[in-house]
Amino acid sequence: MIAPNPSEKTFLVRIKRQDAESQPAYWQEFEVPVKPAQNIISVLQYIAANPTTTSGEDVEPVVWDSGCLEEVCGACTMVVDGQVRQSCSCLANEQLAKTGKDHIELEPMTKFPVVRDLFVDRQRMFDNLKKVKAWVPIDGTHDLGPGPKETPEQQEERYAYSRCMTCGCCLEACPQFTKDNTFVGAQAIAQALYFNQHETGKKLKGERLDELSGPGGVADCGNSQNCVKVCPKEIPLTQAIAKVGRQLTVHAVKNFFSAK
Amino acid sequence: MPTDRTTSGPTATVRSLLDDNHFLLRRLHSLSGIVPVGLFVISHLFTNAQMAWGQDRVTGKGDFQHEVDFIHSMPFLYVVEWGLWGAIGFHAVLGLWYTFTGKHNVKRYSYADNVRYLLQRITGVIALVFIFLHIATLRWRWDLFGWFTPFYGKGYQNPIVPQAFHDVPMSLPLTAYALQISWLVVLLYVVGVTASVYHWCNGLWTAAISWGLTITTAGMKRWGYVCAGLFVALMTFSCAAIYGALSFDLGQDMTDDQLEVFELIVPESRVPLNISGRH
Numbered sequence: 344m345i346a347p348n349p350s351e352k353t354f355l356v357r358i359k360r361q362d363a364e365s366q367p368a369y370w371q372e373f374e375v376p377v378k379p380a381q382n383i384i385s386v387l388q389y390i391a392a393n394p395t396t397t398s399g400e401d402v403e404p405v406v407w408d409s410g411c412l413e414e415v416c417g418a419c420t421m422v423v424d425g426q427v428r429q430s431c432s433c434l435a436n437e438q439l440a441k442t443g444k445d446h447i448e449l450e451p452m453t454k455f456p457v458v459r460d461l462f463v464d465r466q467r468m469f470d471n472l473k474k475v476k477a478w479v480p481i482d483g484t485h486d487l488g489p490g491p492k493e494t495p496e497q498q499e500e501r502y503a504y505s506r507c508m509t510c511g512c513c514l515e516a517c518p519q520f521t522k523d524n525t526f527v528g529a530q531a532i533a534q535a536l537y538f539n540q541h542e543t544g545k546k547l548k549g550e551r552l553d554e555l556s557g558p559g560g561v562a563d564c565g566n567s568q569n570c571v572k573v574c575p576k577e578i579p580l581t582q583a584i585a586k587v588g589r590q591l592t593v594h595a596v597k598n599f600f601s602a603k
Numbered sequence: 604m605p606t607d608r609t610t611s612g613p614t615a616t617v618r619s620l621l622d623d624n625h626f627l628l629r630r631l632h633s634l635s636g637i638v639p640v641g642l643f644v645i646s647h648l649f650t651n652a653q654m655a656w657g658q659d660r661v662t663g664k665g666d667f668q669h670e671v672d673f674i675h676s677m678p679f680l681y682v683v684e685w686g687l688w689g690a691i692g693f694h695a696v697l698g699l700w701y702t703f704t705g706k707h708n709v710k711r712y713s714y715a716d717n718v719r720y721l722l723q724r725i726t727g728v729i730a731l732v733f734i735f736l737h738i739a740t741l742r743w744r745w746d747l748f749g750w751f752t753p754f755y756g757k758g759y760q761n762p763i764v765p766q767a768f769h770d771v772p773m774s775l776p777l778t779a780y781a782l783q784i785s786w787l788v789v790l791l792y793v794v795g796v797t798a799s800v801y802h803w804c805n806g807l808w809t810a811a812i813s814w815g816l817t818i819t820t821a822g823m824k825r826w827g828y829v830c831a832g833l834f835v836a837l838m839t840f841s842c843a844a845i846y847g848a849l850s851f852d853l854g855q856d857m858t859d860d861q862l863e864v865f866e867l868i869v870p871e872s873r874v875p876l877n878i879s880g881r882h
């Protein structure tokens with residue numbers, strides 16, 4: 344394998360590796376030459392091509408996940424120097440300047456099962472979207488015609504929630520979302536609101552609220568507000584939590600007086 | 604991991620009972636902290652703040668005594684008291700349970716709000732221990748490690764006080780004695796009261812989100828100022844109370860009647876009484 348040219352400037356990358364969810368995690372360190380404007384994905388590509396640790400050991404290439412490479416798919420989300428973020432939009436030299444260290448630490452997200460190394464399985468998020476019925480019910484055997492109109496104000500508010508890319512940052516940083524509980528977290532709550540506010544999506548509002556009032560629902564939020572701070576899409580998650588909280592309060596009062 | 608409902612036995616019954624009433628329990632938890640406990644604490648701290656005004660040199664009466672008398676004259680006081688215990692107990696049991704379902708992460712995400720989240724849980728535990736110690740010593744008059752601080756609102760509440768002294772107001776001197784016994788007690792009160800007040804004010808702030816009262820970031824901020832204002836006000840009352848209790852000179856400020864009752868109730872005062880030069 345090509346060793347870094349000694350005259351080249353380099354930095355270290357420490358990676359927390361794991362062969363599978365059931366296997367123990369271990370750290371490995373790699374030396375990577377400094378290149379202008381390289382993101383973490385290109386750093387990982389370099390390591391894949393040169394899988395030799397700083398102690399001279401030839402190892403299996405590090406596994407990671409990515410897709411769009413422009414911060415819209417969420418697949419490359421991992422923990423960089425202790426903070427969850429998309430690795431494709433993380434430039435190595437900026438990251439080094441930000442931390443002031445000579446190395447970068449990469450870890451897989453801790454709230455999802457590890458597939459391998461930095462690659463995690465975010466299935467729980469998609470299951471939660473199913474749980475809260477995050478869709479517009481338009482399936483049928485005949486043409487339903489055009490849906491009701493939405494006001495520009497509604498569109499503007501809903502646009503913010505539509506930006507979610509199911510990356511999992513909000514859940515990774517949430518103290519109430521753990522591997523062994525059922526909390527759905529800010530992402531599914533915001534998506535439930537997104538569809539509750541949709542003129543046709545409203546048809547399922549009651550069912551969504553029933554789901555969100557059960558175990559793992561909105562009431563499990565502890566209001567630490569980490570989610571809104573780490574969301575790369577700047578989705579107003581705490582407002583969404585409060586708005587669904589209000590919908591649940593109204594829903595519960597209505598149910599108390601008029602449910603059969 | 605979804606909750607396993609197929610297992611049977613008492614744990615499973617409790618589990619499904621908790622799960623089936625999840626929303627109701629969470630909201631009752633919020634409500635039980637704010638309304639009975641919170642409102643009581645506000646009025647209690649306000650009452651205590653009156654200690655700062657001291658008492659009448661001749662009659663021993665004062666605003667604090669007046670309010671203590673008012674509380675003791677309330678009908679169904681025991682019902683009120685047990686209602687409060689019920690609310691605190693419910694709030695504490697569920698609160699502890701909820702605390703351990705989360706996993707704090709301030710080390711990685713050191714945002715102020717995240718610290719607030721952790722503080723809410725820590726202060727809750729401190730408040731619980733403090734309230735217990737406070738009630739055990741001053742209300743139930745338990746002797747904890749020699750820290751015996753008997754509180755009687757008036758002479759008649761203590762069976763050993765003779766008929767003639769039944770009307771002697773004792774609230775201020777005995778509260779003052781309770782705190783002056785040791786600086787450790789003062790420390791306990793400062794920490795305990797601060798934790799309780801913080802817990803309540805912060806709970807008020809987050810409850811507005813949970814119930815859906817403050818649904819915009821700006822609204823949360825405005826409500827935050829209100830809660831911070833309440834925190835400052837309640838802390839001012841508490842400081843006034845502690846100042847009142849510490850500045851009361853047990854040897855000089857008690858009336859003659861109070862001194863006699865005091866010596867009956869506390870035959871061996873742990874606070875030296877300087878009675879030289881009394882009228």
Ligand code: SF4
Pocket residue numbers: 513516517518519520528529563564565566567568569570571580581584
């Ligand atoms: S506000 Fe709620 S959902 Fe968001 S990080 Fe905190 S506990 Fe999690």
Ligand code: SF4
Pocket residue numbers: 417506507508509510511512513514529530533573574575576577578580
């Ligand atoms: S809400 Fe934001 S942080 Fe959470 S999954 Fe969506 S985009 Fe990611």
Ligand code: FES
Pocket residue numbers: 408409410411412413414415416417418419420429430431432
């Ligand atoms: S690869 Fe799609 S967000 Fe990074």
